[in-house]
Amino acid sequence: MTRHVYDTVIVGAGIVGAALALALRDSGLSLALVEPQTPVVPETDWDSRIYAISPGSAAFLQSMGIWQKFDVSRIAPVYGMEIRGDNGALLNFDAYREGLPQLAWIMESNRIQHGLWTALQQQSNLTIFSARTRQLSWSAEAGYLLLDDASELSAKLIVAADGGQSWVRSQAGIGSRSETYRQFGIVANFAVERTHDGIARQWFREDGVLAWLPLPDRHISIVWGTDDAHTQTLLAANPQDFADEVARAGNRVLGELRQTGAAAAFPLNFKRVDALVKPRLALIGDAAHSVHPLAGQGVNLGLRDAQSLSGVLLARGAADCGDFALLRRYERSRAGDIAAIQTVTDGLHHLFRHRNPWVAKLRNTGLALANRIDPLKSLLVRQALG
Numbered sequence: 001m002t003r004h005v006y007d008t009v010i011v012g013a014g015i016v017g018a019a020l021a022l023a024l025r026d027s028g029l030s031l032a033l034v035e036p037q038t039p040v041v042p043e044t045d046w047d048s049r050i051y052a053i054s055p056g057s058a059a060f061l062q063s064m065g066i067w068q069k070f071d072v073s074r075i076a077p078v079y080g081m082e083i084r085g086d087n088g089a090l091l092n093f094d095a096y097r098e099g100l101p102q103l104a105w106i107m108e109s110n111r112i113q114h115g116l117w118t119a120l121q122q123q124s125n126l127t128i129f130s131a132r133t134r135q136l137s138w139s140a141e142a143g144y145l146l147l148d149d150a151s152e153l154s155a156k157l158i159v160a161a162d163g164g165q166s167w168v169r170s171q172a173g174i175g176s177r178s179e180t181y182r183q184f185g186i187v188a189n190f191a192v193e194r195t196h197d198g199i200a201r202q203w204f205r206e207d208g209v210l211a212w213l214p215l216p217d218r219h220i221s222i223v224w225g226t227d228d229a230h231t232q233t234l235l236a237a238n239p240q241d242f243a244d245e246v247a248r249a250g251n252r253v254l255g256e257l258r259q260t261g262a263a264a265a266f267p268l269n270f271k272r273v274d275a276l277v278k279p280r281l282a283l284i285g286d287a288a289h290s291v292h293p294l295a296g297q298g299v300n301l302g303l304r305d306a307q308s309l310s311g312v313l314l315a316r317g318a319a320d321c322g323d324f325a326l327l328r329r330y331e332r333s334r335a336g337d338i339a340a341i342q343t344v345t346d347g348l349h350h351l352f353r354h355r356n357p358w359v360a361k362l363r364n365t366g367l368a369l370a371n372r373i374d375p376l377k378s379l380l381v382r383q384a385l386g
């Protein structure tokens with residue numbers, strides 16, 4: 001069997017791996033992308049996987065000519081955010097007050113994925129392998145992959161974009177510290193009685209964190225991070241009881257809710273990896289970090305990895321794309337952002353899980369206090385715009 005030789009092989013074409021491949025279209029590098037699952041063609045039903053896409057991520061997608069192709073009728077701008085503590089303390093953000101057109105956009109995962117995939121079909125420096133990786137080995141000059149369709153690939157650089165359980169990361173022997181939050185993120189979509197005015201709402205509750213994200217017209221998408229037993233109860237409820245429970249948990253601020261489409265639940269984990277790079281290897285996206293979705297930052301963080309790594313590779317000059325010094329530049333550029341998001345999301349999760357009444361008082365006072373300090377709020381907004 002002949003070996004296919006590339007400059008870079010990207011393993012995994014989730015949103016992050018696919019975005020990296022697209023960002024490298026004018027890089028002069030020969031690329032391969034390995035992904036066993038072809039993204040589904042979106043239908044009229046709304047995807048229950050919804051992302052809050054930051055302006056920074058939108059600008060990245062725009063720079064690749066893909067943002068412009070999304071159907072605007074499927075995107076909801078976020079004009080404000082209301083975050084409530086477990087005793088009603090409020091922290092709110094307003095795009096108008098910050099001098100911004102919007103804080104984020106709410107979009108369906110399958111449309112982003114399909115848009116990227118469609119663009120990749122026309123990319124002349126890219127070959128897509130519909131297969132899963134089976135073996136990985138290294139020499140000083142290259143990484144060597146055997147796929148489950150028996151294809152053999154070699155590349156100067158292997159990029160792991162294969163998600164939180166990254167096979168490439170474990171084959172490469174990069175250690176990680178992970179913690180299960182013993183929670184699931186339940187996602188579901190609802191029609192609502194009252195207009196949401198483009199406001200994203202979040203409640204830090206005793207049973208977890210509930211987010212209501214605006215969708216076009218009178219619809220919302222929810223992410224409810226809650227423990228296993230509560231997840232099972234909610235998923236076993238009939239659609240009317242489930243909708244009623246979600247409406248009640250959100251104090252019926254949008255009136256009654258009606259579920260549209262099926263709910264799904266995803267286990268929530270924290271993962272910090274020992275290194276983002278090794279000679280001839282770089283990790284991006286969830287392969288490089290897993291964070292609690294309470295700040296809606298996972299995919300944004302991954303897109304910033306893809307943007308940073310593509311920037312380093314585009315500016316490589318005559319350097320070998322798998323050169324360790326070059327890859328270290330990518331690793332250094334990402335360290336601060338990843339650490340900050342991990343610290344904030346993990347810290348908030350633990351702070352609001354604490355049962356001690358003094359901690360409860362302190363966290364709610366903190367929220368209320370932060371709400372009165374406009375420069376602090378502006379700083380938080382600018383950080384989240386990413």
Ligand SMILES: Cc1cc2nc3c(=O)[nH]c(=O)nc-3n(C[C@H](O)[C@H](O)[C@H](O)COP(=O)(O)OP(=O)(O)OC[C@H]3O[C@@H](n4cnc5c(N)ncnc54)[C@H](O)[C@@H]3O)c2cc1C
Pocket residue numbers: 011012013014015016017034035036037050051052053131132133161162163164167168185186187223266267268284285286287293295296297298299300301302
């Ligand atoms: C409930 C929930 C809500 C969330 N909400 C938000 C949000 O609002 N905003 C946000 O920014 N983030 C959010 N996230 C986080 C976000 O989903 C992830 O950060 C994001 O999907 C990671 O993308 P990725 O491309 O790195 O990995 P993945 O999406 O996991 O993609 C990995 C890809 O690799 C492929 N693959 C795996 N193994 C192999 C192999 N051996 N060979 C070849 N291919 C392989 C898989 O098929 C897959 O396509 C949320 C997460 C959860 C659980």
